[in-house]
Amino acid sequence: RHPLGSCLRGCRGLSQLAELPDTHQLLRQTCRDYADRELNPIAARLDKEHSYPAKQIQELGAMGVMAIEVPEELGGAGMDYLAYSLAMEEISRGCASTGVVVSVNNSLYIGPILKFGSEEQKQQWITPFTTGEKVGCFALSEPGNGSDAGAASTTARQDGDEWVLNGTKAWITNSWDASATVVFATTDKKLKHKGISAFLVPMPHPGLSLGKKEDKLGIKASSTANIILEDCRVPLGNMLGPRGAGFKIAMQTLDSGRIGIAAQALGIAQASLDCAADYAHKRTAFGSPIGKLQAIQFKLADMAVAIESARLLTWKASLLRDAKKPFTKEAAMAKLAASEAATFCSHQAIQVLGGMGYVADMPAERHYRDARITEIYEGTSEIQRLVIAGQLLKEYQS
Amino acid sequence: MGSSTSLVPKSVTAAINAHGFGYFGCPHTFGQVGYRLKRTEQYIRVKPDNSSVVTDGVKHSMNPFCEIAVEEAVKLKEKKLIKEVVAVSCGPQQVQETIRTALAMGADRGIHVEVTGKDYETLGPLQVSKIMAALAKKEEAQLVILGKQAIDDDCNQTGQMTAALLDWPQGTFASELSLEGDKIKVVREIDGGLETIKINTPAVVTADLRLNTPRYATLPNIMKAKKKKIANVKPADLGVDITSRLEVLRVDEPPQRQAGMKVETVDDLVGKLKEAGMV
Numbered sequence: 001r002h003p004l005g006s007c008l009r010g011c012r013g014l015s016q017l018a019e020l021p022d023t024h025q026l027l028r029q030t031c032r033d034y035a036d037r038e039l040n041p042i043a044a045r046l047d048k049e050h051s052y053p054a055k056q057i058q059e060l061g062a063m064g065v066m067a068i069e070v071p072e073e074l075g076g077a078g079m080d081y082l083a084y085s086l087a088m089e090e091i092s093r094g095c096a097s098t099g100v101v102v103s104v105n106n107s108l109y110i111g112p113i114l115k116f117g118s119e120e121q122k123q124q125w126i127t128p129f130t131t132g133e134k135v136g137c138f139a140l141s142e143p144g145n146g147s148d149a150g151a152a153s154t155t156a157r158q159d160g161d162e163w164v165l166n167g168t169k170a171w172i173t174n175s176w177d178a179s180a181t182v183v184f185a186t187t188d189k190k191l192k193h194k195g196i197s198a199f200l201v202p203m204p205h206p207g208l209s210l211g212k213k214e215d216k217l218g219i220k221a222s223s224t225a226n227i228i229l230e231d232c233r234v235p236l237g238n239m240l241g242p243r244g245a246g247f248k249i250a251m252q253t254l255d256s257g258r259i260g261i262a263a264q265a266l267g268i269a270q271a272s273l274d275c276a277a278d279y280a281h282k283r284t285a286f287g288s289p290i291g292k293l294q295a296i297q298f299k300l301a302d303m304a305v306a307i308e309s310a311r312l313l314t315w316k317a318s319l320l321r322d323a324k325k326p327f328t329k330e331a332a333m334a335k336l337a338a339s340e341a342a343t344f345c346s347h348q349a350i351q352v353l354g355g356m357g358y359v360a361d362m363p364a365e366r367h368y369r370d371a372r373i374t375e376i377y378e379g380t381s382e383i384q385r386l387v388i389a390g391q392l393l394k395e396y397q398s
Numbered sequence: 399m400g401s402s403t404s405l406v407p408k409s410v411t412a413a414i415n416a417h418g419f420g421y422f423g424c425p426h427t428f429g430q431v432g433y434r435l436k437r438t439e440q441y442i443r444v445k446p447d448n449s450s451v452v453t454d455g456v457k458h459s460m461n462p463f464c465e466i467a468v469e470e471a472v473k474l475k476e477k478k479l480i481k482e483v484v485a486v487s488c489g490p491q492q493v494q495e496t497i498r499t500a501l502a503m504g505a506d507r508g509i510h511v512e513v514t515g516k517d518y519e520t521l522g523p524l525q526v527s528k529i530m531a532a533l534a535k536k537e538e539a540q541l542v543i544l545g546k547q548a549i550d551d552d553c554n555q556t557g558q559m560t561a562a563l564l565d566w567p568q569g570t571f572a573s574e575l576s577l578e579g580d581k582i583k584v585v586r587e588i589d590g591g592l593e594t595i596k597i598n599t600p601a602v603v604t605a606d607l608r609l610n611t612p613r614y615a616t617l618p619n620i621m622k623a624k625k626k627k628i629a630n631v632k633p634a635d636l637g638v639d640i641t642s643r644l645e646v647l648r649v650d651e652p653p654q655r656q657a658g659m660k661v662e663t664v665d666d667l668v669g670k671l672k673e674a675g676m677v
């Protein structure tokens with residue numbers, strides 16, 4: 001009955017920001033150990049050879065990391081989004097490419113099916129994708145539109161008991177390694193974004209082909225390519241969610257995906273800070289370790305503040321989502337803050353390392369290259385600002 | 399099902415000593431301790447009064463050989479050769495975290511033997527063995543598996559002492575373990591190679607590096623570990639006196655590594671070694 005008591009009960013989520021529950025601490029440590037021992041030692045080679053970490057993805061699948069939110073009955077780990085954020089940050093700290101493979105599978109492929117799929121669709125399209133043996137991808141962007149998702153020009157027309165898909169999707173992460181995709185296509189261009197629907201397409205599949213692998217600046221171990229649909233036929237039952245709900249499905253999916261990418265960016269940022277701080281201890285100049293110089297100290301402090309702020313935003317967005325409260329604004333804030341922290345920290349890490357930061361002997365240059373995409377995909381920083389402003393203005397209106 | 403289960407007594411329990419934290423980042427260690435250095439390395443420093451090493455703020459985790467012991471016990475349970483795995487650790491509140499890790503790997507329940515403060519600082523293999531022996535009797539364990547040694551003190555004594563106190567056979571430095579009827583076959587790593595022995599149960603086994611590769615806890619098991627019980631006991635409850643019979647006089651860092659020198663010929667090498675009084 002005490003008002004403070006009921007306030008504290010409601011603050012359980014907030015206290016988790018200060019200290020994680022035991023299970024989550026153990027999860028975080030487990031993922032960190034895995035990343036330190038299995039991902040960190042191979043990350044440079046994966047980047048250099050552009051090679052997909054198939055073995056590691058399977059091992060992560062066995063741990064339950066490829067389907068963290070999926071209920072156990074469907075083969076997942078049955079944990080919450082806070083757990084997902086923690087796992088994503090630790091995995092990405094070891095290898096950012098592996099992180100994005102995990103994130104796309106969890107948030108962008110399994111996410112919408114879990115939320116909008118029928119029981120049958122969940123069994124068919126989620127369960128085989130929980131073990132790490134198969135991964136999925138998310139095909140929304142096109143050569144003609146990225147941020148302007150409503151302008152999708154990929155079409156779907158009904159022909160008997162099949163949907164026939166035509167069009168090209170661009171920048172699809174995991175495309176060359178995926179066994180299925182969620183594709184967004186319009187059944188009626190006149191309805192604009194209300195005409196878009198979501199479809200499940202297995203890969204490989206007749207009528208679906210892949211463009212060349214993009215030669216990216218970073219996250220090189222994950223494949224990115226066009227998906228080309230030419231009279232690609234799927235059964236009617238492969239529509240995901242109601243007809244015309246595609247845009248809504250995409251936007252809601254990206255809301256959650258943002259938390260995953262925020263966590264990936266945090267991992268890259270943290271790895272950059274680790275690298276810089278370690279170097280500051282060891283490198284001497286003018287007779288002392290450079291960590292004694294204020295110029296270096298200020299950089300490290302700024303990096304740490306940027307990371308911790310973004311991390312708390314990410315956890316808050318996760319906690320809100322787990323409590324089934326609105327989290328769109330917080331997720332956008334988290335993604336914006338974390339991606340800008342990643343680019344800032346990786347930039348400063350190179351500066352702290354000086355010449356050593358510019359060569360492949362040290363991981364700083366890879367973090368710099370990996371960080372850059374986090375400000376672009378799953379909603380550019382500009383789009384995040386629009387989302388945040390939109391939510392904010394609504395709050396002030398009432 | 400089948401002959402393998404019926405040959406083993408039904409009331410088999412395995413107790414694991416998760417005592418012995420590994421400190422990360424000893425500055426002069428290499429090889430198997432070296433690889434455990436985390437990306438954020440923590441350097442071990444000796445306290446200014448040379449009484450011991452600084453432990454405040456140093457990241458602790460399960461001793462690697464104990465991890466191997468837990469893994470072996472869980473594997474035996476998965477093969478249905480044993481009934482229950484009990485993870486034991488002696489120390490302050492923080493060891494509960496280590497026990498939880500063992501539970502997440504597949505142990506069924508935990509026992510936290512509370513030892514704090516000065517008592518914990520002086521807790522050594524003899525005291526731990528007395529505790530393990532008392533627990534093994536109380537729990538009617540058929541098999542006690544421990545890590546061969548802790549990487550902080552490198553004593554390599556607890557397993558042997560536990561077996562002696564219980565008057566049980568011991569299979570130490572195990573690189574292979576199999577249950578054959580009511581006996582245990584242990585392949586031991588010894589200086590000369592590999593030695594295979596068969597010992598009666600109940601027995602004590604200590605795990606060596608190549609016994610297995612410990613699993614990463616799966617996320618579902620981390621969730622399940624939350625519900626598993628950890629019992630709290632004190633050494634006095636077990637009738638064990640943990641007063642130390644040793645007094646640590648001094649702890650020093652190893653000497654700084656000196657630069658080496660290069661010589662041209664074998665004769666020069668022998669000459670230099672003779673000069674240094676080494677041959």
